[in-house]
Amino acid sequence: PSSDMELQKMLIDERMRCEKHKTNYQTLKAEHTRLQDECTRVQSELKRMLNDKQTGQEKLQLLLAELRGELLDKTRELEELKLQALTPQRLELVKAQVQQEMEAPIRERFSKLEEEAEKYRSQYNKLRYDFTFLKSEFDHQREEHERILEERKIRYSADLARLERDKEELSTQLQSSDPARDGKRVEALLREKAQLHQRVRGLEAEVAELRAERDSTGAQAENVQRIQIRQIAESQSAVKSEKQSVRMQLERVEKELRSTLEQNTLLTSKLHKAEREINTLSSQLEGMKHTHKLELANVKLECVRARGEVERERDTLQAQMEGLHSDLEVWKAAVDRNKELLSEKERELVRRVQAAREEEIQKLTAVQEEKLELENRLSELEQQKALQEATGNSLKEEWEDRVRAAQLEKKAQNAELNLQVNTLSHSESELMEANGRLRESLERVREELRSARTQMERTQQEAERLVEERRVEWLEEKHKLQEREAELQEKYSQAKGRMQRAALAQKKRKTLTETREKKLLDKIQLLEAKIEELELETRIAKTNPSLSEEQAQLSKRLKEMQRRHSEFRRLLLGNQVISTPVPSSLFIPGPESSFLNLQEEQHQRELSVLRRRLEELENIQQLQLEELTAPQDRDREKDRERLLEPQNGLPDL
Secondary structure, eight states, X not given: OHHHHHXXXXXXXXXXXXXXXXXXXXXXXHHHHHHHHHHHHHHHHHHHHHHHHHHHHHHHHHHHHHHHHHHHHHHHHHHHHXXXXXXXXXXXXXXXXXXXXXXHHHHHHHHHHHHHHXXXXXXXXXXXXXXXXXXXXXXXXXXXXXXXXXXXXXXXXXXXXXXXXXXXXXXXXXXXXXXXXSHHHHHHHHHHHHHHHHHHHHHHHHXXXXXXXXXXXXXHHHHHHHXXXXXXXXXXXXXXXXXXXXXXXXXXXXXHHHHHHHHHHHHHHHHHHHHHHHHHHHHHHHHHHHHHHHHHHHHHHHHHHHHHHHHHHHHHHHHHHHHHHHHHHHHHHHHHHHHHHHHHHHHHHHHHHHHHHHHTTTXXXXXXXXXXXXXXXXXXXXHHHHHHHHHHHHHHHHHHHHHHXXXXXXXXXXXXXXXXXXXXXXXXXXHHHHHHHHHHHHHHHHHHHHHHHHHHHHHHHHHHHHHHHHHHHHHHHHHHHHHHHHHHHHHHHHHHHHHHHHHHHHHHHHHHHHHHHHHHHHHHHHHHHHHHHHHHHHHHHHHOSSOHHHHHHHHHHHHHHHHHHHHHHHHHHSXXXXXXXXXXXXXXXXXXXXXXXXXXHHHHHHHHHHHHHHHHHHHHHHHHHHHHTSOHHHHHHHHHHHHSOOSSOOOOO
């Protein structure tokens, strides 16, 4: 019974130990489940944190994509604005194009006006040259005529003086001779002289008529010249007034061009100012882009750093979880081994109890030894359990510390993420504000550009309208000037025709007057020769009235002289004047030989005078022949110079 009691006690103790082990196992299992729940909770929190982090990163990526899209839109808008904005090169090209378009018709008009002015200047110079040439020619001809007239006056005065001397000699001879015998002859001579004087008066009347006709033609020519000079003065005044109007229009166009250039400079200054504002805004935008990129890079770095730290923490936690899992598996294996050992021990105990029941006493000592061994083992197991509990508690504390550290780190990361989100939202709001300011400035710049463009278009349209109006006015003025030029050309052609006709008529009248003057001069010379013959006859009749031989000689000499005079007249008048022989009854022979010598000397003097006159006539004919054989181009040039009207008028002919 005592052994049964001991066995019962031992079984009770074993059962108590088993229950204790069960309770420890249950507590360990509950702790393990709690730790597993804690681990799953931590893993779920970690997953949630990772999901939150991933959602935050996705939000950041979306925000970054939106900001990048807005940045691309802003860059595209900026490029469009840059393309729309006028660069200095484009502005210079536009200015050059506008200046070329505005200056081309003005330059063309200026060139046309310069050509017209050059044409009028050349015509004016030509007229002035023609006037100077005509004036010099007229002065030369007038001097020539004056010289010829002076020579003729001198010659005529010499002839008159000689005739006066001859007349005085004849009067003295007549006074010394017998007037009774020569009365009839003298009366006949006086009658013939009176007839000759009448013929001379008739010729002088004709000369006076010719001079009056010449004066009338000169007056007509002067009237024509005055009319032409007045017309030229009117045309010159009209040309001057038109030139003044064209100069005023040119000044007005230059003023308008200067005003348009000033407007263009103002617009260019405004455009440069807008470009500077655009450049400043673009530089601000570039700076904000750069700061945004730096902030995004910093956020990315912070995110990468936080992600690396979280991944490292996750890896460490996963390693710790794997270590805990391995420890739990080891503990589970140890618990299983302990369970197996306990079951084996129970089986062994049952076998031993049965064996003890079979061998109650023989194996009591063995049971006690085994009991001691079991106690030792139980003490070892208790020690191991205590060690396991201590290690579990230390692991639990360490795990709790790690969880708390993870929670604190999570809170810090959440706070840092919240701070980063706040900074990102703040930077986003700043970027939105900056974008709004940039939009406002861009809208303002666009409005200014639109207003400047509209103002430029208005100014360009106004300038085009003004240019078109000026072009229309210039065309009208050009047509008027062309019509005026055609009228002046027609008037000039009419005046030229009138001048040509007047010049031809004047030339004809001049030739007629010259021929008449030559004829009259020839007649005067013939009459003078006749008078000389009559005077010689009277002297001969007075000196030798009785000698018939001398009278015959004198008659022969008279016939010879008549023949010579007729030849002379034929030479002078071209066989037009018929010689009128003096009747022989007028000559009275004289007996003195001295009178013959005197008559011979007088005849020689008369021959020398006639020879000199013939030489002068030959020289005059030679000069006329040279003038007639002059080049035809000089005649045409003289005719043209006579027809052209001078500027300051010609002097009287």
